[in-house]
Every structure is written in C-alpha cells, then in structure tokens.
Amino acid sequence: MGLRGNLWVISLLCLSALTEKALSKGHYFNVINYGAKADGRTDMSQALTNAWKNACASRVSSTVLIPKGWYLLGPVILVGPCRSKIEFRNKGRVMAPMNPSAFKGPSWVNFRYISGLTISGKGTFDGRGQVAWAQNDCNRNPNCQQLPVNFRLDFVNNTLVKDITSLNSKNFHMNLFQCHGMRMQNLKIFAPWNSPNTDGIHIGDSSFILIIHSVFGTGDDCISLGSGSRNITISNVFCGPGHGISIGSLGKYKDEADVAGITVRDCTLSGTTNGVRIKTWPNSAPGLASDLTFENIIVKNVYNPVVVDQEYCPNNNCDKQGPSLVKLKNVKFHNIRGTASSNVAVKIVGSSAKPCEVQIGDINLLYHGKGGGATSICHNAKAVHWGKQTPLICPR
Numbered sequence: 001m002g003l004r005g006n007l008w009v010i011s012l013l014c015l016s017a018l019t020e021k022a023l024s025k026g027h028y029f030n031v032i033n034y035g036a037k038a039d040g041r042t043d044m045s046q047a048l049t050n051a052w053k054n055a056c057a058s059r060v061s062s063t064v065l066i067p068k069g070w071y072l073l074g075p076v077i078l079v080g081p082c083r084s085k086i087e088f089r090n091k092g093r094v095m096a097p098m099n100p101s102a103f104k105g106p107s108w109v110n111f112r113y114i115s116g117l118t119i120s121g122k123g124t125f126d127g128r129g130q131v132a133w134a135q136n137d138c139n140r141n142p143n144c145q146q147l148p149v150n151f152r153l154d155f156v157n158n159t160l161v162k163d164i165t166s167l168n169s170k171n172f173h174m175n176l177f178q179c180h181g182m183r184m185q186n187l188k189i190f191a192p193w194n195s196p197n198t199d200g201i202h203i204g205d206s207s208f209i210l211i212i213h214s215v216f217g218t219g220d221d222c223i224s225l226g227s228g229s230r231n232i233t234i235s236n237v238f239c240g241p242g243h244g245i246s247i248g249s250l251g252k253y254k255d256e257a258d259v260a261g262i263t264v265r266d267c268t269l270s271g272t273t274n275g276v277r278i279k280t281w282p283n284s285a286p287g288l289a290s291d292l293t294f295e296n297i298i299v300k301n302v303y304n305p306v307v308v309d310q311e312y313c314p315n316n317n318c319d320k321q322g323p324s325l326v327k328l329k330n331v332k333f334h335n336i337r338g339t340a341s342s343n344v345a346v347k348i349v350g351s352s353a354k355p356c357e358v359q360i361g362d363i364n365l366l367y368h369g370k371g372g373g374a375t376s377i378c379h380n381a382k383a384v385h386w387g388k389q390t391p392l393i394c395p396r
C-alpha cells in the first residue's frame with residue numbers, strides 16, 4: 001500500500017478514537033425512555049425511531065442506547081443526515097419478527113444517508129430466520145419473495161461497526177450499498193451451514209472498507225464483494241461453515257461498476273465449500289476486476305480452497321451461449337496453505353474471450369482422501385509463477 005493507502009487506514013483508526021472521545025461527553029437517548037419494553041414481545045420500532053429522530057437532531061454527538069434485556073423489533077429505517085456524530089449502541093438481545101410477512105421492505109434495520117455513524121454495544125441482533133428459510137424457494141423461483149437483510153446500510157459514510165453479533169438473518173446479514181469509509185471489527189455473524197442466502201457481509205458500489213478481527217459462520221458466502229467494490233481490505237477473519245470469501249458474482253447485469261483494489265489476507269477458512277473465490281457469469285456484459293490479492297490464507301478441510309470460476313452458474317439456470325466478458329487482471333494468490341476436502345484444491349476456469357491474468361506464489365494444499373493427492377484445474381488463464389506450488393497450478 002502506498003502513502004495514500006496508509007492514510008486511509010490511519011484515518012479509519014482515528015475515527016474510532018474520535019468516536020470514543022465524543023461519547024464521553026455526548027447525550028444518551030435510551031429507548032426505554034421512548035416506550036420500549038424489555039419484555040421480548042412488545043415491538044419497539046416506534047420507540048427506536050423516535051429516539052433516533054431526537055438523537056439525530058442533537059447538536060452534540062449522541063448515542064441511541066438499547067440497554068440490556070430482550071426486545072422485539074419490527075422493521076425500521078433510521079435516516080440521516082444527522083446534525084452531529086451518532087452512535088447506535090445495543091447491549092440487549094434484539095429479535096426480529098419470525099414471520100416474513102411482517103416485513104414490507106427488503107430490510108430489518110436500515111440506515112440511510114448518514115455520515116459519522118457508529119454501531120456498537122456487544123449486543124445481539126437475532127433475525128430469527130428459521131421460518132423464512134423453510135419457505136425460501138429462490139433457487140427455483142426467480143420471482144421469489146425478497147427476504148429482509150438484518151442490516152442494510154445505504155449511502156452511509158465514515159462509519160465504525162464493532163462488537164455486535166448478528167444471528168440467523170432471513171437473508172444476508174449485512175448489505176452495504178454506496179458506503180465510503182467504514183471500519184468493521186470484532187463482529188460475530190452466524191447462521192447454520194444449510195440456511196439459504198445468509199451471506200455474512202455483502203458489499204456493492206462502496207469503497208475504503210476494512211473488515212478485521214471478525215468471525216463468520218453462515219449458509220452462504222462469509223463475505224461477498226459485488227460490482228463497484230473498491231479499496232476493500234479483509235484481514236484476520238475466520239470463516240466456517242460457509243461458502244468462503246468471494247469476489248462476485250460479477251457480470252450478471254449491464255453497466256456494473258468495476259471492482260478494484262481488493263486485499264484478503266491473514267484469514268482462516270474451515271470446513272467451507274470454497275476458500276477464496278472469484279466468480280463471474282457466462283455470457284455476461286463486459287466488466288473489469290483488477291488488483292485482487294489473496295495472501296496468507298489457511299484452509300482446513302475446504303472443498304475447493306482456491307477458485308476462479310468465470311462460468312459461474314448456480315442452480316444451472318443461466319445462458320451459457322457465450323463466455324464471460326469480465327476481465328480479471330492482476331490477480332494474486334500467495335501463501336495459501338492447508339487441507340482440501342476434495343482432490344480439486346485449485347480450480348481456475350477463466351474466460352475464453354478474456355483469459356484471466358493470475359500470479360501464483362507459494363501454495364501448499366494437501367488432500368488426504370481416497371484417489372491420490374491434491375490436483376488443480378486450469379483453463380483460459382495467463383499465469384505467472386513464483387515460489388513453490390503444491391499441487392502444480394497452470395503449469396507451462
């Protein structure tokens with residue numbers, strides 16, 4: 001990272017220090033004072049919305065506080081801009097309505113148009129997705145009901161998200177859209193391995209996001225980076241179970257923004273279907289994803305630890321007439337080691353129209369099952385090697 005890269009990391013660090021300081025003299029807006037009941041069954045959405053409105057209008061930095069206790073919360077939209085910095089601190093266990101019909105929009109807790117937001121508090125947000133998962137037919141019904149995401153952040157800048165737990169979301173746990181400058185740390189995000197579409201964090205059209213020191217166990221990607229993701233760093237993340245850490249899927253829609261400057265490092269994946277992955281749809285619109293680095297990755301019992309799939313087609317219902325037109329450029333895989341649970345440790349399937357450009361450094365992936373050791377697949381790739389590779393990957 002250059003000087004500018006360091007500067008944005010430093011400014012994100014300062015952001016957390018500033019928020020701490022502001023808090024000590026800021027004003028509290030306790031939801032109990034707005035009529036919330038810690039009884040686990042009275043919907044506090046109106047109380048929270050009112051507390052938020054007052055906090056957001058405060059001239060000095062303010063904190064919306066959910067104290068210890070159990071709460072029921074229906075869908076809320078918490079809107080800015082706010083007059084000063086604002087913190088949303090949850091110390092309780094906040095539960096969503098079980099029935100998906102209680103939701104009219106695609107989110108449970110939705111933050112919009114805010115700059116200087118902190119989400120904190122060591123509390124838990126329980127999406128109680130079990131009923132919704134059982135009804136989810138999105139793998140065969142393209143017009144399926146859009147289920148609510150636990151947290152949706154739209155147009156939110158200069159944000160710190162820390163210490164919270166997100167459980168059993170009906171859909172993704174967190175979705176970031178048009179967010180710039182965010183540090184996410186010490187998060188715990190969990191849903192069962194077989195819960196559909198419960199991605200941990202999905203990012204789109206957003207930049208300068210840091211996800212660090214966090215633990216994910218989900219039924220889909222732990223983290224997925226969609227179109228328009230730029231300057232994103234993910235480090236010290238544990239993922240498992242789940243589908244791994246993914247860039248994509250890209251190229252499904254026309255006019256998708258490019259992806260650039262993604263670093264995934266010092267992460268561990270355990271018992272996941274994929275480790276680190278890039279996926280683009282066949283017969284796609286043109287696009288570009290560049291400067292993508294995956295390094296210092298440990299995999300334990302991961303089905304396909306390294307995947308580039310430019311013929312991505314889940315549920316087998318896409319048009320495979322043409323190749324993907326998303327160019328993958330300056331992709332690096334370096335120091336990736338551990339064990340695979342299938343013999344295909346590395347799968348690189350590029351596009352016949354735009355071969356992917358990959359650099360492959362030290363790789364040491366072992367397979368201990370029947371039928372020989374770890375192997376690799378390589379199609380339509382321009383590979384440059386350094387260091388040692390086990391298995392051999394895209395050999396000349």
Ligand SMILES: *[C@@H]1O[C@H](CO)[C@@H](O)[C@H](O)[C@H]1NC(C)=O
Nearest residue numbers: 081113114115155156157180
């Ligand atoms: C967030 O940052 C973007 C890009 O710098 C800017 O265009 C947008 O107006 C900002 N939004 C808010 C809510 O501050």
Ligand SMILES: *[C@@H]1O[C@H](CO)[C@@H](O)[C@H](O)[C@H]1NC(C)=O
Nearest residue numbers: 004005008231260261290291
């Ligand atoms: C953001 O990513 C781009 C693309 O990799 C890179 O050229 C640029 O230097 C990065 N910016 C910062 C401030 O890190």
